[in-house]
Amino acid sequence: MQVWTKLFAKSPFKPLIKHAEVVIQTVETLEKALQAWHDGNTEEMERLAIEVDRLEDVADRIKEEIRDSLSSKLMMAVSREDVLIYLHMQDKVADSAEDTAKWLLVKKSVDVPAEIKDVILQMGRESIKAAKLVYEAIVQMDRVIESGFSEKEIAREYELIHAIEDVEKVIDDLDTKLMRLVFENSDRLDWGTGFCILNIARTVSNISDKAKDAAERIRLMMNK
Amino acid sequence: MDPWLLITILLGFAMAWAIGANDAANSMSTAVGAKAITPKQAVVIAGVLEFTGAYFFGKSVTETIRKGILDPSGITDPNVLIYGSIAALLAATIWLIIATKFGLPVSTTHSIIGGIAGYGIVYAGMSIVNWGKMAQVVLSWILSPIVGAIMAYIVFKALTRSIFMSRNPVKSARVWSPFWIGLAFVVIGTMFYIKVLHGKDLKAGVLFYGIPAGFFVFLITYALIRLRFPINDPYIGVESIFRRVQVVTSGYVALAHGANDVANAIGPVAVVYAVASMGMAGMKVPVPRWILALGGLGIAVGVATYGYRVMETVGKKITELTNTRGFTIDFSAATVVLFASWLGMPISTTHTVVGAVVGIGLARGIKAINTSILKDIVISWFVTVPVAGLISAVIFKVLMLVG
Numbered sequence: 001m002q003v004w005t006k007l008f009a010k011s012p013f014k015p016l017i018k019h020a021e022v023v024i025q026t027v028e029t030l031e032k033a034l035q036a037w038h039d040g041n042t043e044e045m046e047r048l049a050i051e052v053d054r055l056e057d058v059a060d061r062i063k064e065e066i067r068d069s070l071s072s073k074l075m076m077a078v079s080r081e082d083v084l085i086y087l088h089m090q091d092k093v094a095d096s097a098e099d100t101a102k103w104l105l106v107k108k109s110v111d112v113p114a115e116i117k118d119v120i121l122q123m124g125r126e127s128i129k130a131a132k133l134v135y136e137a138i139v140q141m142d143r144v145i146e147s148g149f150s151e152k153e154i155a156r157e158y159e160l161i162h163a164i165e166d167v168e169k170v171i172d173d174l175d176t177k178l179m180r181l182v183f184e185n186s187d188r189l190d191w192g193t194g195f196c197i198l199n200i201a202r203t204v205s206n207i208s209d210k211a212k213d214a215a216e217r218i219r220l221m222m223n224k
Numbered sequence: 225m226d227p228w229l230l231i232t233i234l235l236g237f238a239m240a241w242a243i244g245a246n247d248a249a250n251s252m253s254t255a256v257g258a259k260a261i262t263p264k265q266a267v268v269i270a271g272v273l274e275f276t277g278a279y280f281f282g283k284s285v286t287e288t289i290r291k292g293i294l295d296p297s298g299i300t301d302p303n304v305l306i307y308g309s310i311a312a313l314l315a316a317t318i319w320l321i322i323a324t325k326f327g328l329p330v331s332t333t334h335s336i337i338g339g340i341a342g343y344g345i346v347y348a349g350m351s352i353v354n355w356g357k358m359a360q361v362v363l364s365w366i367l368s369p370i371v372g373a374i375m376a377y378i379v380f381k382a383l384t385r386s387i388f389m390s391r392n393p394v395k396s397a398r399v400w401s402p403f404w405i406g407l408a409f410v411v412i413g414t415m416f417y418i419k420v421l422h423g424k425d426l427k428a429g430v431l432f433y434g435i436p437a438g439f440f441v442f443l444i445t446y447a448l449i450r451l452r453f454p455i456n457d458p459y460i461g462v463e464s465i466f467r468r469v470q471v472v473t474s475g476y477v478a479l480a481h482g483a484n485d486v487a488n489a490i491g492p493v494a495v496v497y498a499v500a501s502m503g504m505a506g507m508k509v510p511v512p513r514w515i516l517a518l519g520g521l522g523i524a525v526g527v528a529t530y531g532y533r534v535m536e537t538v539g540k541k542i543t544e545l546t547n548t549r550g551f552t553i554d555f556s557a558a559t560v561v562l563f564a565s566w567l568g569m570p571i572s573t574t575h576t577v578v579g580a581v582v583g584i585g586l587a588r589g590i591k592a593i594n595t596s597i598l599k600d601i602v603i604s605w606f607v608t609v610p611v612a613g614l615i616s617a618v619i620f621k622v623l624m625l626v627g
Contacts, residue, residue: 005537005538005541006594006596006597006600007578007581007593007594007597008257008541008544008545008581008590008592008593008594009544009592009593009594010544010592011544011591011592012591012592013591071594073594073595073596074592074593074594074595075582075585075590075592075593075594075595076591076592076593077585077588077589077590077591077592078588143459145588145589145591146459146546147384147388147389147393147459148380148381148383148384148388148389148587148588148589149384149588150384150388150389151389152389153388
């Protein structure tokens with residue numbers, strides 16, 4: 001009887017999916033915070049930014065649990081290293097959202113031209129897409145294994161990976177546009193505001209960067 | 225009736241009970257774990273089919289263990305056979321209980337062989353053990369997980385090729401799952417010809433019993449598999465088909481297990497019976513049907529009285545197992561075990577099943593397997609036979625002094 005209870009270890013995919021869900025929540029909350037910031041609703045923005053921080057903590061805890069459960073004695077359908085690095089990247093998505101929230105909190109009221117605010121808000125919206133795609137990609141990875149690595153499912157996974165890369169590209173372009181805008185408006189901005197905006201932009205674009213890294217890891221999982 | 229015979233019968237029954245309580249429950253746990261059947265249903269299926277397997281398919285393995293390991297011409301005193309058999313049975317049972325307590329995946333087959341070798345060596349020294357046979361037996365244990373793994377790897381690959389990679393997995397599953405069940409019945413039908421009808425010609429068995437039985441069952445299963453609900457997700461559809469299929473294959477495992485493992489309990493009983501009824505066991509003594517029935521009954525009672533609880537706990541702990549994987553384990557392990565039992569090799573069901581799980585793992589079919597279990601298995605190979613032998617030797621010595 002013991003042979004059975006010891007033989008099957010818990011699949012890491014269910015907790016990975018759970019982690020991805022929390023990451024989506026984190027990014028969605030950040031987007032709301034950006035919206036509040038955009039509308040000048042500082043109080044609401046503060047509340048949401050703190051919520052982002054809390055959600056990131058939740059994600060961290062799930063991450064620790066998954067790490068603890070992945071003993072080196074497991075024989076897995078995908079390599080343990082890939083799972084660990086993937087998890088690290090997925091967690092970084094939430095981390096980046098938290099970084100943005102921090103910048104929002106540091107300099108609460110900034111007098112920023114509307115067109116710059118618009119671009120940042122747009123970046124936040126695109127980031128949600130990236131986080132949702134990462135979630136879909138890890139769910140799909142579970143299916144790829146379930147199907148015994150069937151080509152059809154692998155093809156579907158590649159579509160998701162490409163979609164993540166596309167989102168990352170869109171955000172990258174927005175980032176470039178924003179940098180240009182900041183320098184075009186340099187005479188209207190004090191250095192602190194400019195510095196803050198550039199950092200918000202950098203951290204927001206990090207969200208999709210890390211999403212892309214996570215997608216890259218899924219690609220490796222399928223290639224083994 | 226000879227009091228010693230009575231004692232042996234009781235011990236044999238107890239051992240059969242232990243096999244039913246632990247091993248037999250194990251054989252059904254993939255189905256219970258994958259929620260194909262409830263523990264209650266599993267008890268009924270396992271009880272009936274373990275008995276059927278033991279009673280109809282159980283003979284040749286019994287003889288191999290009885291005759292093969294020791295050289296019967298080296299034992300001239302009939303009492304030695306009686307005491308020895310009792311010692312072997314008792315030792316195996318004791319070791320099984322100890323091992324279960326420490327969580328080692330030991331095999332009943334290994335334990336009983338250790339027990340037999342143990343008393344033989346105490347009585348007549350190392351030379352009485354047929355070492356060539358022993359080596360063969362040990363080899364077959366090492367082979368059982370390996371063959372189980374290879375078989376499961378192939379079956380799993382074939383399964384994914386034919387079903388998951390097809391354009392319409394649910395539709396393919398409707399055709400292919402009866403095919404696999406049919407294949408199982410080709411094996412069962414052939415076994416029936418060889419074991420029950422005592423047929424000699426394997427080709428005739430396959431052609432006239434195996435294939436017709438398989439084809440017949442294929443048609444019935446194909447007709448029975450209807451999907452009564454609309455399925456959006458093809459994998460859920462496939463799994464739900466295999467959930468039903470698994471009820472059949474887990475029965476197949478129970479049958480194979482009964483055929484293979486009943487020998488461990490009743491082999492020694494058969495020896496004592498031969499001595500009691502004929503004065504001395506010859507080179508060849510047929511195992512009476514009633515002894516097989518006794519073993520089968522013991523296993524069935526074990527499943528019914530204790531196996532229920534085992535299945536319930538194990539079933540809860542292996543929820544990670546999906547139906548297609550459970551099916552692959554069942555089908556591969558049962559086929560390997562039945563073949564081995566037909567060849568007269570004392571294979572270990574437990575280890576074959578573990579091998580099958582690892583085989584699917586190698587095919588990247590299971591998300592996470594604890595490989596520390598493999599270490600435990602290797603340890604149990606090295607430990608079980610000597611320890612059971614030692615316990616048996618001590619009991620035998622005591623019995624010789626007392627008797």
